[in-house]
Amino acid sequence: MISGHEIRDAVARRERSAVEVAQQALQAIDRLEPRLRAYISLLPERALSQARSVDARSRAGQDAGLLAGVPVAIKDLFCTKGDRTTCGSKILQDFRPPYSATVVERLEAAGAVVVGKTNMDEFAMGSSCENSAFFPTRNPWDEGRVPGGSSGGSASTVGAGCVPLAMGTDTGGSIREPASFCNVVGVKPTYGRVSRYGMIAFASSLDQAGPLSRDVRDAADALEVIAGFDPMDSTSVDVPVPRYADHLLEDLTGVRVGLVDDFDETIAADSGMTSLYQTAYRNIEALGATLVHVRLPHAKYGLATYYLIAPAECSSNLARYDGTRYGLRVDGGDDVYSMFERTRAEGFGPEVKRRIVLGTYALCSGYYDAYYVRAQKVRTLMKADFDLAFASCDVIACPAVSCPPFELGAKSQDPVAMYLMDYFTIPMSLAGIPAMSVPAGYVNGLPVGLQLVSPAFEEARMLGVAHAYEKATGHARRRAPQLSAR
Amino acid sequence: MADVPIDIHYVAKLARLSLTDEESARISAQLSRLFDFIGELQGLDVSGVHPTAQVIPLANVYRDDVVKPSLSNDEALANAPQRDGPYFKAPRILEGEF
Amino acid sequence: MIDSAREQGLETEAVIGLEVHVELSTHSKMFCGCRNQFGAPPNSQVCPVCLGLPGALPVINGRAVEYLCKTGFALGCTVSPYSKFDRKNYFYPDMPKNYQISQYDMPLTTGGSVTLVSGRKVRLNRIHLEEDTGKNTHAGAAISRSEYTLIDYNRAGVPLMEIVSEPDIGSPQEAEQYLSELKGILSHIGVSDVKMHEGSLRCDANVSIRPVGTQRLGVKAEVKNMNSFRSVVRALSFEIERMRECTRVGQPIVQETRGWDESRGVTHSMRSKEQAHDYRYFPDPDLVPLSIDAALLERWRLELPELPDSKRARFAAEYGLSAYDAGVLTQEAGDAAFFEAVAKASGDAKQAANWLMGDVRKCLQLHGLTLSSSPMKPAHLAALIAMVKSGAIGGKAAKEVCDELVMHGRDPQDVVGERGLAQTSDASAVAVIVDAVVARNPESVTAYRGGKLKALDFLIGQAMRESRGKANVDVVRSRLQELLD
């Protein structure tokens, strides 16, 4: 599979038809799906009808869009009108929304061809894709390992080369961590940069949609398409969206890259990780950047803060799944409340239940100030940390993950070990600032990503640095060996 | 290991989630580990710090009072597990419940 | 405290605070573009947002905020410089998200007051904005005996303003005065159509009693489900009496929520304090705060129309109306405007008031209409008044014409012409009739002349009957007197 921008150029010049590209993508998916299980639903009809209309536009000499003919996989928490949208949950296993998410509408308006809905941890709660109510997705670099989560299906299918582009969402690391695990680029934009309308909520003050792609340039184009104010989302911000592709750098002369002093080194389980990141920083320096040290003194409180705020919001957001208006309904019992309780008991998986309990508790009267409000105050401190750090650097570079992809089942009995996976990604989520993961090399033959972080609405900066790094190192070009071998 | 201050049955009732005894026990145990690091926050001095509910510096986002098309009755009910004519249908409500 | 009151045989007084929910008459709902209109077919005014579908997000209707602020200005409240929306979390099948978007610790306005006709001031605690719920229909008579519930979400998401008073109301009658004053003000500023029977104004009450002369509040009950002014008075009277009875027999009053049962005329316990909801309020992360610009607030304040109390004073001064008449005519903004139009067009405010509060009102009530739902035009009522004054029609005919105006909005000229109701004032035509009557009734003439003045009324009646009611009664009388005196 070639990159998205190559497909777009070929389709625009009518060297290739969007239909042919879509068919190839669907075939590649079919071939690998038994091994990867990246999709909850495939949408061949939606894809081919969209591809035909893209071809018609380019035949008519019209601008077919920035993503003309580019096959894209969509995490199954974006509503697609008329097409099943499950959010990885049994409680929504047959839900067909009567409307599409703004992100999906913008992608299709730009000529992208939606091929299917990808697997995910239920309601985006998880870091391994094992919390899907349906089946776990596999890592294309090692089918015995997880692809990361919660946007695991999206990362896996892009990492396997089935599609050049996929959409994910990131609440505490759910784009960056699977991107790191599957050797792809994953971008979490500034909170408010991309509309959340039609994106099934996990934690509303943290959720943000973003692209996963084979290279930085495709991520830049996709972000340009989905970003921008949406009157349907009060929290989307009306800040102009630049042509990100024009900001991609070749060398980093004059760029100040901040390295964080306050992360807990012992989080990284593998010594290979430390040396990998040291190499990554030296590579950046070699590209002309100045490395500076910055402090994030409250970053270590990230997990505690996150695990109060996100479950609290989730407990409220998931209250609507009660069996009355849509989704699973389990009858029996005498009245409406026993129906609610049975439906929710059967419809939600263990991780979702755990977070609903924790979040409900954190909001209870008597505990609210001690937990939720206190967490919000720490959030203020964390945001201030980043403001100060960006006074002395343009972009921060740090690990995206604490380990390479792990084996299926390795952490599923220990939720807290799983939560620690988000150690490096959560502070940026709490501060609402953009961050991305870019392939940074391999530990024991398994991919690991470098995290780049910029100030709010300055996605262009981190994309620029990531592009130079990607070109210089070539990690993103490496294909998953197992899949290419067979 | 931190004490779990949660009355899990009370919380599950509030959340309308019926848990088996086994689930309650497992969740309690797991949450007690989680409270080990949630407890870290209690030691931090946050006096005088404003809580951040939203990271974006926005205020006064309104829409105009303009009517837009609604869903048709069939579209509205298309996903309903049970309907009765134009209505959603649910089991009875027993008074005094909360 | 209550016990000691009992022991000392002290009188107790009621302490009442009201929470009034008012649906705002915006075009669209609070957080989505669905039409805000009562009476549409079930589940026809719903969308992903107000059905709480996964992924849908709320966006604040600016006009609802404007209406609330205007209400705040009209009631002398302080509009908060900073306000926000919170989620109130509890499960109920008519609430699509199982939380209500409301305002918790930072309502849009605080303070303010409503002055009752009695002169008593009821202070307001706050006014906040929230979304309405859907509507459940219970199959079967009583909720608990029904087998299932049918849900219509058309009302879900309608903007709702909650006006919370301090416990400054001392009796069920004062509660009614408060509601009627509030209703008048809201109708004048045009923020709600305040129809209690359509549910656009709903009311809950906090009630307690305490010994007269003491200040501390007693244990309170929250009374719900009162659907009309009359049921407010009945429910509160019942509840106060129930509490007094408790203290008489030495039973403690417990803090609880009590429902009003309209058909049985009693309140009954719904839930106790221990069962109270833990609403787990927190700021709604889907919405951003409000911090309304001072210039915009000032513009809204200046847009406020004349309010009932100043209108009352003006009607009394400008039109010479009694305080009572001015009060009645300013209850509804539309009624007041109608009166003014009739008064101006007829040049006779007193008659305009008499008609509106007399025959027009009777006819409206008889047919279940209101002035605003009747097709009658002010110009036509003014014309009718002029016709009566000029003697063109008589009083009985005028009533008949009035009914036509009220029911069918017709021009009084047409009705009079069509039905031949015009009155004869022509002296010579009247003289012919009167002369004949006198000739036919010599004994009455003798009786009158013999001092039986009542006999004149009989002769007038005969003449009127002869003319089939069309003769001008004054002309008849003067001709008779001319003949007999």
Ligand SMILES: [Mg+2]
């Ligand atoms: Mg309320």
Ligand SMILES: [Zn+2]
């Ligand atoms: Zn709606």
